[in-house]
Amino acid sequence: MERLSPRIRPVWLTAAIVQAAVSGGLLVGGAVGLTRATDLADAVGLAESTVVQGAIALAVVLAVVRLALAWLRYSVWRFELREDALYIERGVLTRVKTVVPFVRVQHVDSQRGPVERAVGLATVVVYTAGSRSADVAIPGLRPDRAEDLREELRRLAIESEGEDAV
Numbered sequence: 001m002e003r004l005s006p007r008i009r010p011v012w013l014t015a016a017i018v019q020a021a022v023s024g025g026l027l028v029g030g031a032v033g034l035t036r037a038t039d040l041a042d043a044v045g046l047a048e049s050t051v052v053q054g055a056i057a058l059a060v061v062l063a064v065v066r067l068a069l070a071w072l073r074y075s076v077w078r079f080e081l082r083e084d085a086l087y088i089e090r091g092v093l094t095r096v097k098t099v100v101p102f103v104r105v106q107h108v109d110s111q112r113g114p115v116e117r118a119v120g121l122a123t124v125v126v127y128t129a130g131s132r133s134a135d136v137a138i139p140g141l142r143p144d145r146a147e148d149l150r151e152e153l154r155r156l157a158i159e160s161e162g163e164d165a166v
Helices: 008-037 048-076 114-119 143-159
Strands: 078-081 085-090 096-101 105-111 122-128 135-141
Touching: 008 048, 008 114, 008 135, 048 085, 078 143, 085 135, 105 143, 122 143, 135 143
Parallel strands: none
Antiparallel strands: 078 085, 085 096, 105 122, 122 135
């Protein structure tokens, strides 16, 4: 199975750092505001600094978990074009295996957002017939690989027209 470009890992790590900073700031800020605005610390017999220190410790633990999950995410993300379908495997805590039969493919896009352009990556989005999760995305591809994959998926979808999806 094919892996994503290693350049996606710093993108995912940066996103995890930003998310951890925002949620940690909210958590610690909430603890400071709560202990100053109420007598919560006195009611439970804790010093104000203990509540805030606990919030900081929790924020650090959550940040480490986010970073670990972002790091591991790259190692489990794989995809493959087989004879009849696109196979995708992903997920750190919950492994997800997706099979997209070519006959179900409606159209295929390649896209490059500002962050992807900055690091030289692209995403291929495959839109499928169906109601639940009607599209799948393959992030972290080099732009030339994304274009090749998009064209190959388009060609395979056209070739499979008229076949039964089951």
